[in-house]
Amino acid sequence: MKTYLFYFFTIIFCFTLSAQETYYVKAGGANVAGGGLSEAAAFSTVSYAVGAAADGDKIIVVGSINQSGQVAVGKSLTFEGQTDAIISATATARMYNISAANKTIVFKNITFQNANASVQGGVFNMTVNSDLTLDGCTFLNNATTNNGGVVLAGATGDLTITNSLFNGNSAVRGGVVSVTTTGRKLTVSQSTFVNNTASQDGGVMYLGGGNTESSITNSTFFNNSFTGGTNQSKGGALRIEGNKPFTIQNCLIYGNIATNGTNTANSDLGLVAGVTLSLVNSLTKKIVPDLDAGDTYNTSIIEADLSASNLRFDATLGKVIYDNVAAGLDSPIDFGSDGNDAGSWDSGYTLSFEHLDKKDVVVFYQKQSKSLFVQHSANNPIKMDIYNVLGANVMSKNDVEDNENIDVSSLKSGVYFVLLQNKNNAITKKALIQ
Secondary structure (H helix, E strand, C coil), rough: HHHHHHHHHHHHHHHHHCCCCEEEECCCCCCCCCCCCCCCCCCCCHHHHHCCCCCCEEEEEEEEECCCEEEEECCCCEEEEEEEEEEEEEECCCCEECCCCCCEEEEEEEECCCCCCCCCCCCEEECCCCCEEEEEEEEEECEEECCCCEEEEECCCCEEECCCCCCCCEEEECCCECCCCEEEEEEEEEEEEEEEEEEEECCCECCCCCCCCCEECCCCCCCCCECCCCCHHHCCEEEEECCCCEEEECEECCCEEEEECCEEEEEEECCCCEEEEEEEECEEEEECCCCCCCCCCCEEEECCCCCCHCCCCEECEEEECCCCCCCCCCCCCCHHHHHHHHCCCCCCCCCCCCCHHHCCCEEECCCEEEEEECCCCCCCCEEEEEEECCEEEEEEEEEECCEEEEEECCCCCCEEEEECCCCEEEEEEEEEEE
């Protein structure tokens, strides 16, 4: 019995030792040994929290904090923000160096801003065989006079970017990301890249080396620049090199340029001869050199004209937005046979070729329930936008079913215009809400 009890308590003890700890970092905290295990006892710096943590632990960043130098991360850690977490660089230095191999590092829901470095990787440098994930993060105005305004990725492993925003970052090569080695897998999805610049290659990304798995899906690249001249092959958004296949799917890569400060030229993707591009359900304007028989792009528009869509970046939403256009014009919404949007948003439309019939659309206000009743003849749900008399959008709803009641009790009394639309056309109805 004593032997069994010994083994039992040994197992419990080992489990306790291996349990994940959560450490907190907050402005005004105290770097005290044994602290950090609650928000009330938070550390004041990420560096101190990393020193206290072990492999597998989590570090919570609460609110806004300043970071005065580089933090070496040599452990498998998850960094997660809460209460609108922002980490602002206050020194001329890289923010994080991934310093050990075979680690998994995750950053979630944190804004990183104002890094100013002279070394590669303005925010993250990763030249060891480890994995880095950026999920739901925002990167604002980070810069290096070297390569990789946000991330320099060498060695091997995964670099995964999802649901993130990159705005105003800059570098020599790869204003956001510079991948320099064979074996580094890049996976990007649901992310937006605007106003980023590079002076040598790839306003957003310089993708060197080679592998067979890298891909970019459902992402938007808009208003980024190569600033070293008007050579369109340098890639105002993407410069892809190496002997490799590369997949871009359901993406909008548009409005990017090559410029010398005086003259500009359209420049979305720059490729080298060894790259085999699979461009699926995507829109772009200028790819140099021209795609050839070895590339796949028959489901995409490679010389798109989106001027009618009035693309523009909305800083409040953190998204590139657009105006709906008439059927038959190039548009970012519902491009491709799978019904997905070409870009990082979800327009709320489903792919459909039916037209709304004005005589079969009914909209009226039900005062007792303070709701709008909508009846339509479409086989699929439609999208509804409500505008006031000043033209401001005051309510939107995707997937409006036939015979649906929509709560409008939050709207003030007055006259409103109800825009109902599907892929192909739109109908406007007037409603008096009391």
